[in-house]
Amino acid sequence: MVQFFKQAFDYDHDWATVSKGVWHKYPNPYSGHVVSVDVLDRSIDPETGIIRTERILGCKQSAPKWVVKFLGGSEDAFVREVSFVDPQTSRTTVTSVNLSLSQYMTVLEHITYEPSPSNPLSKTLFRQTAEIQARMTKWKSLGDKLENWSADRFRTNAALGRQGFEHVLRVLCEGQEQKVES
Numbered sequence: 001m002v003q004f005f006k007q008a009f010d011y012d013h014d015w016a017t018v019s020k021g022v023w024h025k026y027p028n029p030y031s032g033h034v035v036s037v038d039v040l041d042r043s044i045d046p047e048t049g050i051i052r053t054e055r056i057l058g059c060k061q062s063a064p065k066w067v068v069k070f071l072g073g074s075e076d077a078f079v080r081e082v083s084f085v086d087p088q089t090s091r092t093t094v095t096s097v098n099l100s101l102s103q104y105m106t107v108l109e110h111i112t113y114e115p116s117p118s119n120p121l122s123k124t125l126f127r128q129t130a131e132i133q134a135r136m137t138k139w140k141s142l143g144d145k146l147e148n149w150s151a152d153r154f155r156t157n158a159a160l161g162r163q164g165f166e167h168v169l170r171v172l173c174e175g176q177e178q179k180v181e182s
Helices: 015-022 065-071 140-181
Strands: 002-011 034-044 051-060 076-086 091-098 105-115 124-134
Touching: 002 140, 015 076, 015 091, 015 105, 015 124, 015 140, 105 140, 124 140
Parallel strands: none
Antiparallel strands: 002 124, 034 051, 051 076, 076 091, 091 105, 105 124
């Protein structure tokens, strides 16, 4: 069975600010589980101007200790994130997938940011989907429980992620205002 998560809403910031914020998302006070961000690659396509960034996020897992112990993992977890910023279409996409314990469970997340149809100059439409799938065919009932727990945890973290990103965007905007006033 696969668990699905989906949400969409507007940020009260223009697309350029939100796209810049994607690279400054961590650390923030609402995402304390993200302990490191390493940029593996960043490139700009000379023909399209699309910026591609690949990062590894280091996290402290909050999975129940018995689950981590049973599956042979540790509290350290890693996520691969790839983003594309397209200045011609004003669209940013971010895809992430867990690297740790992926033989037991996969969490594949897709995010897009683009100018909001309701107010394209000052708001950004955020869309997020996630597919959460246990890969434990031998222990189906355990896999189902792990999938359900992970989906609930994802929903909680998504709400915290929104608060954290709002915080980052406020800090970015305050910094820009301070530069203008100087």
